[in-house]
Amino acid sequence: MKFYDCSTAPSPRRVRIFIAEKGLDIPTVQVDLRNGEHLTESFRKLNPWCTVPVLELDDGTALSEAVAVCRYLEETHPDPPLMGMDARDRARVAMWEHRFEIDGFLAVTEAFRNQARGLKGRALTGPDGADQIPELVQRGRGRVERFFADLDRQLAGHPFVTGERYTIADITAQVAVDFAGWIKMTLPPDHRHATAWYDRVSQRPSAAT
Secondary structure (H helix, E strand, O other), X not given: OEEEEOOOOHHHHHHHHHHHHHOOOOOEEEXXXXXXXXXXXHHHHHOOOOOOOEXXXXXXXXXXXXXXXXXXXXXXXXXXXXXXXXXXXXXXXHHHHHHHHHHHHHHHHHHHHOOOHHHOOEOOOOOOOEOOOOHHHHHHHHHHHHHHHHHHHHOXXXXXXXXXXXXXXXXXXXXXXXXXXXXXXXXXXXXXXXXHHHHHHHOOHHHHO
């Protein structure tokens, strides 16, 4: 296997944390997003969506999208389980992971990509350009505020997003909180459940990846 990463980007960080939690050692290739390496013809052949992360399997199959890569690693390296224990648990983990990807991670993306000077003409990821829409910055920030509140409510009464065990839902939420710092938003002090959770997950060795 070979993992195509960008050490400064939040999306592949979700997979890096997942890999670290699994205790795996996967050869890594750094993709220079700043200088447009992901838009080159050679990278397009690997991933026509021009995004990282990508996991290239030994048979040449290329898997893009963070959760898809994590799903493959979960199936091939099931211990420790990070995507649920049984049908009910797996469904709940998937539900919360997807919810926090939309309401947290993608909300930050909306605000950040529509205001960053270096992303003019690149407001959306992918092979095609897209103009920035300034009005989407405030909408994105409002979505992030709601994400913080939803996260705090969900963490009342148990240590992790879906209960007593750390899962990919925690990974996505944690990376979303850290990514929010790029738009100068942090967990409000009165969100004590989310703040305590964030302190716990940030102390895990995988958080340093």
